Amino acid sequence: MNSQSSQPKVVIIGAGIVGCSLSDELTALGWTDVTVLEQGPLFATGGSSSHAPGLVFQTSPSKTMTEFARYTVEKASALDLDGDWCYRQVGGLEIATTPERLAELERRHGWLTSWGVESHLLDPDESAKLHPLLDPGAILGGYHIPSDGLAKALRIGEAQARRALARGATFLGHHTVTDIETSGGAVNAVVTDRGTFPADIVVSCAGFWGPRIGRMVGQDVPLVPMGHQYATTTPVTELKGRNSQLDEANLPILRNQDAGLYYRELVDRIGIGSYAHRPMPLSPDDVAHPADSPDQPSKLAFTKADFEGAWADTRRLLPALNDADIADGFNGLFSFTVDGMPLIGESPTVSGFWLAEAVWVTHSAGVARAVAKWMVEGRPGIDVHGCDINRFEDLQLAPDYVHERSCQSFSEVYDIVHPLQPPNRPRPLRVSPFHIRQQELGAVFLEGAGWERPHWYEANADLPEVSHISERNEWASRFWSPVAGAEALATRERVAMYDMTPLKRLEVTGPGALTFLQGLSTNQLDKAVGAVTYTLLLDEAGGVLSDLTVARLADDRFQVGANSNLDLAWLRRHLPADGTVQVRDITAGTCCIGVWGPRARDLVQPLTDADFSHENFGYFKAKQAFIGDVPVTAMRLSYVGELGWELYTTADLGLRLWDTLWRAGQEHGVIAAGRSAFNSLRLEKGYRAWGHDMTSEHNPYEAGVGFAVRKKKGDYVGRDAIVDVTKDTVDRRLTALLIEDDRSVVMGHEPVHVNGHPCGYVTSAAYGYTLGRPIAYAWLPAEHAEPGTRVEIGYFGDRVAATTAAEPLFDPEMTRIRR
DSSP states (O other): OOOGGSSSEEEEEEEEHHHHHHHHHHHTTTOOOOOOOOOSSSOOOOSSSOOOOOEEEEOSSOOHHHHHHHHHHHHHHHHTTEEEEEEEOOEEEEESSSSSHHHEEEEEHHHHHHHHHOOOOEEEHHHHHHHHSSOGGGGGGEEEETTTTEOHHHHHHHHHHHHHTTTTTTEOOOOOOOOEEETTTTTEEEETEEEEEEEEEEEEEEEGGHHHHHHTTTTTEEEEEEEEEEEESSSSGGGGOOOOOOOOOSOOOOEEEGGGGEEEEEETEEEEEEOOSSSBBOOOGGSSSSSOOSSSSTTTEOGGGGHHHHHHHHHHHOOOGOOOOEEEEEEEEEEEETOOOOHHHEEESSTTTEEESOOOOGGGGHHHHHHHHHHHHHHHOOOOOOTBGOOOOOOSSSSHHHHHHHHHHHHTSSSSOOTOOOSSSEEEEEEEEHHHHHHHEEEEEEEEEEEEEEEGGGGTTTTTGGGGGGOOOOHHHTOOHHHHHHHHHHHHOOOOEEOOOOOOOOESSSHHHHHHHHHBHHHHHHHTTEEEEEEEEOOOTOEEEEEEEEEEETTTEEEEEEEHHHHHHHHHHHTTTOOOOOEETTTTEEEEEEEESSTTHHHGGGGGGOOOOTTTTTTTBBBEEEEEEEEEEEEOSSSSSSSSEEEEEEGHHHHHHHHHHHHHGGGGEEEEEOOHHHHHHHTTTTTTHHHHHHHTTTTTTTOOOOOGTTTOOOTTTTTOOOOOOOOTOOOOEEEEEEEEEOOOOOSSEEEEETTEHHHHEEEEEEEEETTEEEEEEEEEEGGSSTTTTTEEEEEEEEEEEEEOOSSSSOOOTOOTTTT
């Protein structure tokens, strides 16, 4: 345990369940110089924790969010407050009233199977046996999670606070934060209406007051307080005598997502929560201070008209409530974000300012543990890239964007959301210089990070290859077209143009640029100008933080192909203080076309005086050239496994580059191709997608990218953690699967079974049009990853047969990209 003198002074703003959980986790790790400041009373602070109905549910397509919830269940189950329970494991029951929802429950069961949490699918009678108020004739089936349950948020918060207090932490109620002092880009004190508190680290756990706290240091906190209806019935006859005041509930928490409703017992009454109403956003600046609120700032007046449909749906599902009425209700404020995920991590611009915001009771202890470990040990111990505050592009922080997308997050809480389903508004936002040509070709756009990204082009509907594409099941057919398969085949047979503009591009310059990049990445970058290198960013434990493509364009200038804004934040956080290195995001000012296929050289070579022959422009090389009259940086890379180049130029010349290539390509059968074809082709080659196939939870050898590691090049972040690791010593591997059923194109996150037992999960999947079979990648124990192993993938309610296979699945000799 750290000594008191060597510890940083930590000030946590907010004593709701997140702030209390964080104080407990930090002090348990040895940081005991912790002060928790709360503007309201302790511990019923007036925030979301004070009115939360306490439903803890673990089902999520996100492995991270499920792990947050699982740990919250584990921790809360072991707590009590003066002998009173903190968590009651009554279980969770989700029911389906439509065939679509029944299929969704099967998918949700698959997620928890993938993440290692017990769950069961039930028929209507089995569901009604668990929850006798249910009318089994009104439902088609159910989904039961035995370890879900009810949390007493205030008890859980205070129980953890007491543990932190016993270790030396301080809690102060009725202290309103008015400012955060900084010096040299770092926090140094928190100012309140009752005094100033020195701080080395400040953590905002202020909930929907978080944006106000963030503004004190210039940090955006992109969340929206949203009203959510909650009502309590009058006594229900059938519940009389079932529960004591102490026990409060024995029936499982019940969720009817088809109607946007959930239910919990309250002794002899039922509490009803509804998402089946219009979004009710409130500005963070309009949320009252606890001292100025007659009840709680987070409890707004109940709008009865918004609840009428919910009440009618309730009585149809639970006939026992026909003799009851609504006794009272309120519209409770919760925090919503643009993607429905929490906001955690350290500010990219103010050292020592951390966030743990937009966190619900369900995930509170799990988030607190991750943030505490991140602060104390330097890494969260779990993949948190989907929650990291640094994940957002600037446009995603615009107030109107945050408002609209957060409202959509509220509306979709219980929706059936397809993995490819894009948001509806606001669009379009970011378009490449080729957008007008893509529209002319009938591009079907999906969206990512604000970019409009063509997934296929209706202009290709007449390609002869379309007739070769098999139909697929209804779920896999959404946001897909057989045209995408034709585009993949045309790429393999002729040549295609891909818009690669949305991929993040960084420029690293300065006399210290090489040393800087060498110290952060795994591969050898000290190569001649014109070399391109695939490399990895690792954390201190050897986990893969990202994979990069680094082109040395001059002695002191590198272009870095990155994955997201997280990479930019990571590089900037490690910049030397002497100013010898600069990192700049050049994505918006540049664009890129991938020209790939066996006829790619036939298309490009006549347009340039530069020598694009294999002998003079080898694979993983870069050179400056002119394509027609457009200056480009050409990189001989191929993430589809075909001959070709990535051609970069400035955004103002992008349309000229497209038109030049398009005109010249007509005689070679050129097509424009989209991301759907790209994903299929890259999986046939086994190229990893960071954030899907590998994360910080995996080391390079597990992920099959150990070839990008040079252990003897010198020191770099993460090297010591993997110095003794090899592909033969790992106990799990990312593994290629060939699926037998031609129509079963899985989508990701499905469980993989070996000998009838779940032992892994799918990361990425697509139909392999060149191979003529669906393919998937999955994490499996090493003993089951050897080629030829028979496995089954849980796909909705079925088991789909598959076989592990050697990589790469296509062109194992790598001849097509090196010709």
